[in-house]
Amino acid sequence: MRRQDKYILNGALIVGGATALIDILIQWLEHKDKGIDFTWESYNGKRTVKRSLIGATIGGGLGYAYYCYKISEEEKLPFNSDEYVKKILDRRTS
Numbered sequence: 001m002r003r004q005d006k007y008i009l010n011g012a013l014i015v016g017g018a019t020a021l022i023d024i025l026i027q028w029l030e031h032k033d034k035g036i037d038f039t040w041e042s043y044n045g046k047r048t049v050k051r052s053l054i055g056a057t058i059g060g061g062l063g064y065a066y067y068c069y070k071i072s073e074e075e076k077l078p079f080n081s082d083e084y085v086k087k088i089l090d091r092r093t094s
Contacts, residue, residue, distance in 0.1 A: 004067050011063020012056040019055025023048045 001009075027047070031038040 004064070007063040007067035007070075008060045009063070011066065012060040015059025015062065016052045016056030020048050020052035023051045 024043075027044060028038045031042060036042055
């Protein structure tokens with residue numbers, strides 16, 4: 001998997017999952033405040049899916065922004081081709 005795709009996917013999964021968990025917690029608290037039992041019948045799954053998709057979209061954007069930041073930081077480092085080739089050869093032999 002390309003590094004760019006990995007950052008985008010990780011951001012989407014982390015933020016989307018966190019958003020889903022937070023929405024479930026919010027729904028539970030809303031039910032508790034109203035004095036209603038929190039069951040599968042009273043749970044609003046569509047709302048959670050909508051909010052988690054929005055969170056995943058934002059997380060993907062944040063992952064891409066973080067990837068661009070990392071690339072710009074790596075561009076500032078000096079490049080030594082001999083060291084790079086040694087790293088690749090060491091990875092293949094181990």
